[in-house]
Amino acid sequence: MKIKNRLIYAVLVFFLVCDVAFVVLLRRVSPFTLRASSFTFELGTEVPEDLDTYVIASDRVDSDMTLDLSQVKNKVGTYEASVTYIGDTETFTIVIQDTTKPKVTLLDTTITVDVGKTITPDDVVASVDDASDTTLYFETDDGREEKLTFSKAGTTIVKVLAADSEGNESAPQRVRIIASKTGASPIISGTEDVTIAQDSDFDEMEGVSCLDEEDGVLTKKITVIGSVDTSVADTYTLIYRVKDSDGNTDVKTRKVTVQ
Numbered sequence: 046m047k048i049k050n051r052l053i054y055a056v057l058v059f060f061l062v063c064d065v066a067f068v069v070l071l072r073r074v075s076p077f078t079l080r081a082s083s084f085t086f087e088l089g090t091e092v093p094e095d096l097d098t099y100v101i102a103s104d105r106v107d108s109d110m111t112l113d114l115s116q117v118k119n120k121v122g123t124y125e126a127s128v129t130y131i132g133d134t135e136t137f138t139i140v141i142q143d144t145t146k147p148k149v150t151l152l153d154t155t156i157t158v159d160v161g162k163t164i165t166p167d168d169v170v171a172s173v174d175d176a177s178d179t180t181l182y183f184e185t186d187d188g189r190e191e192k193l194t195f196s197k198a199g200t201t202i203v204k205v206l207a208a209d210s211e212g213n214e215s216a217p218q219r220v221r222i223i224a225s226k227t228g229a230s231p232i233i234s235g236t237e238d239v240t241i242a243q244d245s246d247f248d249e250m251e252g253v254s255c256l257d258e259e260d261g262v263l264t265k266k267i268t269v270i271g272s273v274d275t276s277v278a279d280t281y282t283l284i285y286r287v288k289d290s291d292g293n294t295d296v297k298t299r300k301v302t303v304q
């Protein structure tokens with residue numbers, strides 16, 4: 046019986062030692078572990094607010110932990126965050142980055158502009174989708190431009206792209222720009238056919254004038270092709286031409302009969 050008692054005593058002591066060791070171990074080992082010291086998220090996505098994303102802990106510990114994300118802002122940067130469990134606080138960093146290229150939606154693939162007009166990318170772009178601030182550019186053979194002027198009528202292919210504040214760029218998109226003349230055409234008047242007597246004086250500009258809605262009087266801009274020899278009876282053809290500041294023209298043909 047003595048041996049049996051000793052055995053029981055030894056077993057009890059063993060369990061007691063194990064218990065004490067377990068308690069000491071529990072006190073030394075942190076009740077939770079951070080999954081990483083830094084977590085990175087893309088700007089525009091939601092930063093997770095659940096503990097499981099950041100720590101490994103038992104459900105019992107988990108329910109008594111608090112997560113502090115109050116420093117984290119909705120912009121690119123590195124922020125401090127922390128978890129606390131009964132006075133034990135561990136900090137970690139949250140990095141917000143923007144690696145996403147902006148997305149450009151065009152108003153149309155073909156845009157018509159007035160000759161002489163200056164346009165900016167906003168004139169051809171409907172929207173830019175990005176979580177950061179963006180800048181729009183035209184990409185031309187001469188480099189990047191924030192505006193373009195089309196001084197001649199015709200069609201030009203330009204590329205438009207957006208760059209965000211983090212240096213990400215959208216794929217350039219092609220836009221066909223058709224520059225066309227605008228406004229009213231000038232009108233030459235006083236060029237009706239006429240019959241004059243041989244050897245009389247004839248001034249091809251007498252009674253002829255030109256008016257343009259935008260430019261006003263353009264009579265002095267009229268050029269005349271052809272001439273009339275009043276000494277020779279014949280029928281002559283004069284062509285009157287004029288061009289306004291928009292490049293619109295008027296042409297009149299006049300027959301002058303000398304008899």
Ligand SMILES: [Ca+2]
Nearest residue numbers: 143145175209
């Ligand atoms: Ca972006």
Ligand SMILES: [Ca+2]
Nearest residue numbers: 228229259289
């Ligand atoms: Ca005009």
